[in-house]
Amino acid sequence: MTEPPDSAHDRLGQLAIHVQRRLEAFYALDPEAPVTEYLVAPGEVAHLPGKGSRTLVAQEGDEVSVGVVLDEAIGTHLEKSDPRQRLDSSNLGAFSTLTEEVSHFLYLLFRARSQRQVTQLELELQAEVDKYLTALFFLSLQNEGAVSTRLRHLLFSRYRLTEGLSAESAERYHEASRLANRYCGWLESQYLRSRRLPDLAREARRFWRLGQREKLETIAALH
Numbered sequence: 391m392t393e394p395p396d397s398a399h400d401r402l403g404q405l406a407i408h409v410q411r412r413l414e415a416f417y418a419l420d421p422e423a424p425v426t427e428y429l430v431a432p433g434e435v436a437h438l439p440g441k442g443s444r445t446l447v448a449q450e451g452d453e454v455s456v457g458v459v460l461d462e463a464i465g466t467h468l469e470k471s472d473p474r475q476r477l478d479s480s481n482l483g484a485f486s487t488l489t490e491e492v493s494h495f496l497y498l499l500f501r502a503r504s505q506r507q508v509t510q511l512e513l514e515l516q517a518e519v520d521k522y523l524t525a526l527f528f529l530s531l532q533n534e535g536a537v538s539t540r541l542r543h544l545l546f547s548r549y550r551l552t553e554g555l556s557a558e559s560a561e562r563y564h565e566a567s568r569l570a571n572r573y574c575g576w577l578e579s580q581y582l583r584s585r586r587l588p589d590l591a592r593e594a595r596r597f598w599r600l601g602q603r604e605k606l607e608t609i610a611a612l613h
Contacts, residue, residue: 402465409492417598425495430457442552443487445494454502458491477528486521493520511562512602518570546571569609576612
């Protein structure tokens with residue numbers, strides 16, 4: 391039997407919503423409308439700056455509009471290997487990209503509703519933390535609670551940047567990855583190794599609600 395042409399797209403949307411609801415529950419956020427209602431086909435924004443998966447923001451007065459673009463290659467990778475069944479090196483990159491865009495979506499809406507500004511570094515830093523914690527959750531379910539410290543290495547040392555990024559954008563991403571690696575390493579040492587998961591959730595929720603200056607100060611003070 392031939393699959394309906396939209397079935398793969400539907401499954402990608404379901405996965406995006408799954409990640410969205412997981413982040414909302416973890417951070418104790420009020421649920422937003424499904425991220426699928428904000429998805430924009432890559433071809434519809436080909437005339438805009440940027441390539442690949444990205445989150446688009448436009449503001450007119452007090453109105454903020456958000457659109458989420460997921461590169462077609464993301465769906466192809468995740469269609470071959472559903473991370474809800476098995477998350478490993480074959481699909482971790484694609485899953486991380488999807489998680490980053492869902493993270494951007496939630497963070498921008500939260501800040502807009504709170505009438506708080508957000509910087510690009512702050513947005514990227516939080517997305518880096520979010521992809522670590524989301525992958526951690528999936529791997530924990532699949533491996534009876536066991537998660538290797540190799541996850542941080544794969545996420546923060548073995549990543550590839552989108553081609554064509556400006557030097558400024560690349561440097562910002564490298565800095566966000568470095569900062570997230572330090573913070574997530576601290577979460578591991580303080581909470582994961584001793585299985586203090588409720589404490590980890592409380593700390594992560596506190597961090598999520600901080601602004602950029604407070605986030606950077608928190609990481610700088612870690613020992």
